[in-house]
Amino acid sequence: MSDDILVMRGITKRFAGVTALHEVSLTVRRGEIHAICGENGAGKSTLMKVLSGVHPHGTYDGDILFEGESCSFHGVRDSERRGIVIIHQELALCGQLSVAENLFLGNERSRRGLIDWNRTNHEAQALLDRVGLRENPTTPVNDLGVGKQQLVEIAKALSKEVSLLILDEPTAALNDDDSQHLLDLLDGLRAEGITSVIISHKLGEVTRIADTVTVLRDGRTIETLPAKGLSEERIIAGMVGRDLEHRFPPRTPDIGEEVLRIEDWTVHSPAQPDRVVVDNATLSLRRGEIVGLAGLMGAGRTELAMSVFGRTYGVGVSGRVVKDGQEIDTRTVRGAIRHGLAYVSEDRKRYGLNLIEGVQRNVSAAALDKLATRGWVNENEEYTVAERFRKSMGIRTAAVSTPTGTLSGGNQQKVVLAKWMFTDPDVLILDEPTRGIDVGAKYEIYSIINDLAAQGRAVLVISSELPELLGLCDRVYALSEGRITGEVSREEATQERLMQYMTRGQSS
Amino acid sequence: MTTKTAPAPAAAPPASSRRFSINLRQSGIYVAFALIVVLFTVLTDGALLQPQNISNIIVQNSYVLILAIGMILVIIGGHIDLSVGSTVALTGAICAVLTVQWGLPWPVAVLLTLLSGAVIGAAQGYWIAYFGIPAFIVTLAGMLVFRALTLTTLGNQGIGPFPDEIRSLANGFTGGYLGNVGLGPLGGADLVSLLAGLACVAGFGLSQWRKRAARLGYGQAVEPLPVFVLKIVGVAVVVMAVVVQLARFRNLPWVLVLLAALALGYSLMANNSVFGRHIYSIGGNLQAATLSGVKVKAVTFWVFVNMGALAALAGVIFAGRLNQAGPTAGMSFELDAIAAAFIGGAAVQGGVGKVVGAITGGLIMGVINNGMSLIGAPSERVMLVKGLVLLIAVAYDVWTKRRA
Numbered sequence: 001m002s003d004d005i006l007v008m009r010g011i012t013k014r015f016a017g018v019t020a021l022h023e024v025s026l027t028v029r030r031g032e033i034h035a036i037c038g039e040n041g042a043g044k045s046t047l048m049k050v051l052s053g054v055h056p057h058g059t060y061d062g063d064i065l066f067e068g069e070s071c072s073f074h075g076v077r078d079s080e081r082r083g084i085v086i087i088h089q090e091l092a093l094c095g096q097l098s099v100a101e102n103l104f105l106g107n108e109r110s111r112r113g114l115i116d117w118n119r120t121n122h123e124a125q126a127l128l129d130r131v132g133l134r135e136n137p138t139t140p141v142n143d144l145g146v147g148k149q150q151l152v153e154i155a156k157a158l159s160k161e162v163s164l165l166i167l168d169e170p171t172a173a174l175n176d177d178d179s180q181h182l183l184d185l186l187d188g189l190r191a192e193g194i195t196s197v198i199i200s201h202k203l204g205e206v207t208r209i210a211d212t213v214t215v216l217r218d219g220r221t222i223e224t225l226p227a228k229g230l231s232e233e234r235i236i237a238g239m240v241g242r243d244l245e246h247r248f249p250p251r252t253p254d255i256g257e258e259v260l261r262i263e264d265w266t267v268h269s270p271a272q273p274d275r276v277v278v279d280n281a282t283l284s285l286r287r288g289e290i291v292g293l294a295g296l297m298g299a300g301r302t303e304l305a306m307s308v309f310g311r312t313y314g315v316g317v318s319g320r321v322v323k324d325g326q327e328i329d330t331r332t333v334r335g336a337i338r339h340g341l342a343y344v345s346e347d348r349k350r351y352g353l354n355l356i357e358g359v360q361r362n363v364s365a366a367a368l369d370k371l372a373t374r375g376w377v378n379e380n381e382e383y384t385v386a387e388r389f390r391k392s393m394g395i396r397t398a399a400v401s402t403p404t405g406t407l408s409g410g411n412q413q414k415v416v417l418a419k420w421m422f423t424d425p426d427v428l429i430l431d432e433p434t435r436g437i438d439v440g441a442k443y444e445i446y447s448i449i450n451d452l453a454a455q456g457r458a459v460l461v462i463s464s465e466l467p468e469l470l471g472l473c474d475r476v477y478a479l480s481e482g483r484i485t486g487e488v489s490r491e492e493a494t495q496e497r498l499m500q501y502m503t504r505g506q507s508s
Numbered sequence: 509m510t511t512k513t514a515p516a517p518a519a520a521p522p523a524s525s526r527r528f529s530i531n532l533r534q535s536g537i538y539v540a541f542a543l544i545v546v547l548f549t550v551l552t553d554g555a556l557l558q559p560q561n562i563s564n565i566i567v568q569n570s571y572v573l574i575l576a577i578g579m580i581l582v583i584i585g586g587h588i589d590l591s592v593g594s595t596v597a598l599t600g601a602i603c604a605v606l607t608v609q610w611g612l613p614w615p616v617a618v619l620l621t622l623l624s625g626a627v628i629g630a631a632q633g634y635w636i637a638y639f640g641i642p643a644f645i646v647t648l649a650g651m652l653v654f655r656a657l658t659l660t661t662l663g664n665q666g667i668g669p670f671p672d673e674i675r676s677l678a679n680g681f682t683g684g685y686l687g688n689v690g691l692g693p694l695g696g697a698d699l700v701s702l703l704a705g706l707a708c709v710a711g712f713g714l715s716q717w718r719k720r721a722a723r724l725g726y727g728q729a730v731e732p733l734p735v736f737v738l739k740i741v742g743v744a745v746v747v748m749a750v751v752v753q754l755a756r757f758r759n760l761p762w763v764l765v766l767l768a769a770l771a772l773g774y775s776l777m778a779n780n781s782v783f784g785r786h787i788y789s790i791g792g793n794l795q796a797a798t799l800s801g802v803k804v805k806a807v808t809f810w811v812f813v814n815m816g817a818l819a820a821l822a823g824v825i826f827a828g829r830l831n832q833a834g835p836t837a838g839m840s841f842e843l844d845a846i847a848a849a850f851i852g853g854a855a856v857q858g859g860v861g862k863v864v865g866a867i868t869g870g871l872i873m874g875v876i877n878n879g880m881s882l883i884g885a886p887s888e889r890v891m892l893v894k895g896l897v898l899l900i901a902v903a904y905d906v907w908t909k910r911r912a
Binding site for chain 1: 722723725726727728729779780781782783785786788789792793795796797798799800801802803855859860
């Protein structure tokens with residue numbers, strides 16, 4: 001047996017005339033953690049789908065050697081039988097079923113066609129212990145947080161006698177604690193001899209945990225590097241094909257008067273009305289200013305934003321929203337929009353876009369009245385508006401009528417931003433504006449945010465990526481357990497300092 | 509006219525294969541309709557297109573088509589309405605009570621009936637929009653409740669006969685105000701009907717031309733001129749062919765005039781009004797619409813109010829046609845209306861669909877009904893074919909979407 005558990009050679013995969021993978025090669029050594037990095041659309045997920053049999057043998061060119069043997073998988077079951085298990089970004093768990101039922105779904109512990117519940121729960125407990133998840137196997141998966149659900153997925157993979165574990169963006173939805181736990185777990189699995197391949201946008205994690213890094217760009221293998229001593233900048237250089245010394249576009253802030261002030265803002269959870277989610281928060285924004293809102297997952301960032309924007313979250317909301325010195329009514333979304341507020345949600349597919357309609361109808365959605373006279377929409381004006389945003393924001397689409405569901409993440413985000421820019425807001429709240437967007441498109445989004453501020457609007461950026469807040473914002477508030485625990489200016493802000501504020505008051 | 513369009517195909521740009529395939533997907537329903545008409549014309553030796561039969565198809569299907577217009581809006585909004593059949597029965601009964609028993613003048617009675625339909629829609633819309641119960645459940649309950657109320661109102665027997673005006677709304681024809689003109693071998697035809705048909709065609713052509721000119725003015729892509737002309741000519745030929753046949757028989761059915769007005773008005777509303785756009789955005793992505801400031805609850809509520817009012821209109825016409833309000837009126841009309849909407853290209857998830865598509869879907873089923881009964885097929889076979897057509901239409905839609 002050779003040292004290489006997996007060799008993929010000359011993999012070429014075409015979709016209806018588009019070459020997604022071009023002669024891609026990948027060699028994974030036994031027992032290592034191998035990271036695959038690349039922009040969105042670089043071909044990472046496609047490569048993993050070829051490997052796991054989602055794209056069956058015959059639909060691609062090239063060879064796959066697993067454990068030294070040539071493989072021709074015709075489906076996921078084939079690859080799983082060989083010990084290759086893939087965990088997708090969107091978790092594939094049945095929320096209503098218990099942890100144990102999920103672990104053995106499709107692989108039930110049964111006797112003569114009936115489920116052997118004792119054995120199911122007993123073996124489930126053993127698997128949970130192995131991944132360090134202290135939960136009862138009979139708990140419904142819905143009752144667990146995303147981080148724990150991710151562990152259930154890994155436990156499920158372990159139940160299948162996995163020898164090669166593939167994780168697609170495992171930590172994208174996790175907070176730092178859960179991410180750390182997951183990475184520790186992968187470390188432990190490595191010690192047990194399980195090989196892992198992780199696809200990740202979080203380069204800090206990649207450099208920390210991986211042994212080897214393979215960079216893909218535009219469907220080609222660019223380079224494979226040992227991770228030891230590798231810098232994030234070095235990986236980014238390979239991913240984007242240019243030296244990204246400046247990840248953030250330059251900007252000279254021109255900050256004016258205070259435009260919005262949120263005072264003594266308190267919000268309760270709709271699920272548990274006695275639980276305080278946002279606790280007496282006060283923050284202010286000035287014209288032309290980009291302000292960050294930092295916080296760990298569950299700190300109440302999105303809840304704060306959505307409760308201000310038309311009470312779209314929360315019950316028992318109290319506090320004042322003051323704009324230009326006057327208290328305003330933001331109890332309805334229409335009221336918030338009328339007073340010049342805009343909220344770009346963290347989940348653009350669920351909350352931002354009508355994916356079956358084109359750019360044109362999405363851009364107009366929040367301000368259709370501006371294009372209408374007496375209730376009738378002028379579609380030609382609407383088209384002109386959409387074309388204007390398409391050009392000014394560089395939205396890459398075949399036509400403004402192309403359904404937005406077919407656009408890339410970065411372009412979708414531009415459409416959502418265009419929708420809110422068309423309402424001509426004074427204050428924009430951007431919730432995770434660059435989540436799931438590749439490095440090149442991030443730069444474009446940052447430029448748009450800078451332009452918005454330069455036009456005299458105030459921008460509140462909510463982000464889980466501290467470097468993003470540091471690179472973009474004039475001022476950053478830290479939120480912890482619903483309370484504003486700190487406020488630092490651009491000059492004083494460091495990741496360490498923010499992290500201190502963000503964890504203040506926790507478990508005390 | 510024909511000499512002018514003759515050089516058109518040569519002038520068409522060569523690289524239009526992609527445009528053509530897109531056109532085929534959007535116009536698949538119309539192509540299917542044309543093929544079905546041709547098929548039954550052949551099978552019935554032309555009886556399908558005889559003047560009287562065309563008139564019958566329109567009159568017999570008018571109420572389902574009216575329901576389909578309301579239903580497509582409900583479905584675009586991501587809901588369903590199972591109660592419209594019972595609403596047709598109940599509103600027919602209400603209309604009968606108002607006219608026959610109470611002796612109210614017919615315009616007042618019709619207006620009150622439409623209002624009662626709107627109230628029925630509002631009652632259901634409240635539970636759906638403001639209380640958050642799925643439309644499937646609310647309207648399933650409504651289906652039972654309104655049928656029960658019909659039986660209570662009618663005391664398990666029919667009420668009739670209706671005033672002549674209501675009967676002629678359902679069954680009658682426009683008068684021959686200007687007499688007949690000779691059409692050579694086709695014989696005499698009503699001049700008013702022909703002029704109305706010509707006016708419709710001219711209006712359609714003119715509005716399409718102005719729309720095209722406006723789009724060009726804004727620098728938008730438009731279909732090539734030959735395709736545009738061909739489309740207008742095609743519509744004109746079909747409309748005039750139908751009108752000529754009707755003019756040779758007994759002039760235009762009043763329900764056709766009504767249907768044409770409804771189709772035009774509701775198409776405009778769906779495509780070009782803020783309200784119509786909001787229905788599409790709610791069906792396309794409810795959360796995104798909410799966060800964009802669309803009054804989701806109000807829009808949903810009014811969509812159901814509208815459905816109720818249209819069901820009442822269908823109820824009046826159906827009762828007028830039978831000249832009696834009966835306890836079993838409107839049985840399974842909801843299924844015909846829903847099938848029409850889905851054959852016409854609506855999506856189960858909502859957000860997609862066109863008023864004209866739903867009407868075409870309804871006509872497809874009407875022609876199948878009529879054509880099969882002309883060739884003497886038993887009703888169970890008609891049902892079988894209609895079921896398969898529904899399945900195939902939606903399968904085609906799913907298939908084209910997957911390919912795209």
